[in-house]
Amino acid sequence: MIQFVRNYDDLSTDKGFQFKFHCDKCGNGYMSRFQPNALGIAGSLLSAAGSLFGGFLNQAGNATYQMQRAVGGKAHDEALEKAVQEGKQHFKQCTRCGKWVCPDVCWNHSAGLCEACAPDEREELAAQQSLATSEQIYQKTREQDYTQHIDFKQRTSVLACAKCNTQMTPADKFCPSCGAPNAQAQTEAKGKFCPECGATTQPGQKFCTDCGNKLV
Secondary structure: OOOOOOOEEEOOEOOEEOEEEEOOOOOOEEEOOOEEOHHHHHHHHHHHHHHHHOOHHHHHHHHHHHHHHHHHHHHHHHHHHHHHHHHHHHOEEOOOOOOEEOOOOOEEOOOOEEOOOOOOHHHHHHHHHHHHHHHHHHHHHHHOOOOOOOOHHHHOOOEEOOOOOOEEOOOOOEOOOOOOEOHHHHHHHOOEEOOOOOOEEOOOOOEOOOOOOEOO
């Protein structure tokens, strides 16, 4: 049984063994010291000599590499056990949840437990205050009416002048750019407009009742 952090990185190669252990809470890590693999180094040197001179030495180098792979399991396990003993000195185990955590960030020294089981009172208070502030700002923002000065009916009913394509509203009797009559406004009013003053006229009316302009 290996009683230590549940997550670690195996950085071992044929040259030696090295491991990185992670805090069970925040993920901070500790890297063990490199442990050379004497057989792996010897095999590499022999393989290099074989590649230079060829023939028998090259075959011997391959055989040494195969031997290293065969016996590497035991050497690897021993290196891991040694690295675990080394790494334990840089972590603390919580007696309540059993997790191994880093002492600088995730350990409550006054309680003798990890901060997941015994949160730091000052940190927890600051975190809750920050959360409450964010919630209050959100609520106040939702209550504030930022659209009270916007006429949505007018903005969503924008028309385009049939003559020059200028934007105008249904309330405009004539185009503000070219003076063309607003066909929709005329239809809604069920009549026509005086081209001189814009007053509404009735079918059969010959003169405008507002300005006297001749209509026909």
